[in-house]
Amino acid sequence: MTTPTALSTDEAHSRLHELTVVDVRTPGEYAGGHLPGALNIPLDRIEQALPGLRQATERGDVLVVCASGNRSANACRILAGHGIDTATLTGGTGAWSANGHDLHRPQGAARTVWGMERQVRFTAGTLVLTGLLLGLLVHPAFQLLSAGIAGGLVFSALTDTCGMAAVLAKLPHNRPRAADLDETLAVLRDGGRPRP
Structure with a gap:
């Protein structure tokens, strides 16, 4: 490339x-x-x-x-x-x-919309925290959500792409x-x- x-x-x-x-x-x-x-x-x-x-x-x-x-x-x-x-x-x-x-x-x-990087950080952090809390309070399987997001972030860094940003870009507040x-x-x- x-x-x-x-x-x-x-x-x-x-x-x-x-x-x-x-x-x-x-x-x-x-x-x-x-x-x-x-x-x-x-x-x-x-x-x-x-x-x-x-x-x-x-x-x-x-x-x-x-x-x-x-x-x-x-x-x-x-x-x-x-x-x-x-x-x-x-x-x-x-x-x-x-x-x-x-x-x-x-x-x-x-109004100003947050930058995409900030939106990704917020969404990823929220999903990881949700997975951890649900894993502790409801069922340990919810921790897989946190693991999935972590894996996605690693993949994003290695490939310099961001699937979460692509999804967030389609939300109404971004358009x-x-x-x-x-x-x-x-x-x-x-x-x-x-x-x-």
């Missing part, structure tokens, strides 16, 4: 006017704050956007972002497998914000509005930038 090209937050900030920025987080995370001009194409829909992303790379460089850089690196590898070269933002929107760069919110975005892929693809085709 190849490692995608990575841009630091300062490099990306200085080149933002010339980059097409694609945010692969869930619509809920995107609504919580994204790089100026970023288009939202959730990771689970990236392959549907291949033609538009191919057109965008013909016009210039495409920067793929997420919360920490893991999902965007995964998206870059998927795109590279289809002959589309992109770069990822080192440290994602977390590093962007930590370095003092502004995040934009869509109009009408009122307060559907990512309008048709509108996003039209913006990519036209070479424009979305409304803030």
Whole structure:
């Protein structure tokens, strides 16, 4: 597996006017704050956007972002497998914000959704604790729930994938509005930038 090209937050900030920025987080995370001009194409829909992303790379460089850089690196590898070269933002929107760069919110975005990594940690911790408590109070077999979650976390770390994140991304709070892929693809085709 190849490692995608990575841009630091300062490099990306200085080149933002010339980059097409694609945010692969869930619509809920995107609504919580994204790089100026970023288009939202959730990771689970990236392959549907291949033609538009191919057109965008013909016009210039495409920067793929997420919360920490893991999902965007995964998206870059998927795109590279289809002959589309992109770069990822080192440290994602977390590093962007930590370095003092502004995040934009869509109009009408009122509440912030936790980042996917935080949601996974909360869900995994809750399930492990539930399995342990039920194992002590009800029946020892409930401890298998905790063991299953622990095994899933180990598998997730070894493969750099996260099945729990894929499931959580489909929950309603992560999709307060559907990512309008048709509108996003039209913006990519036209070479424009979305409304803030």
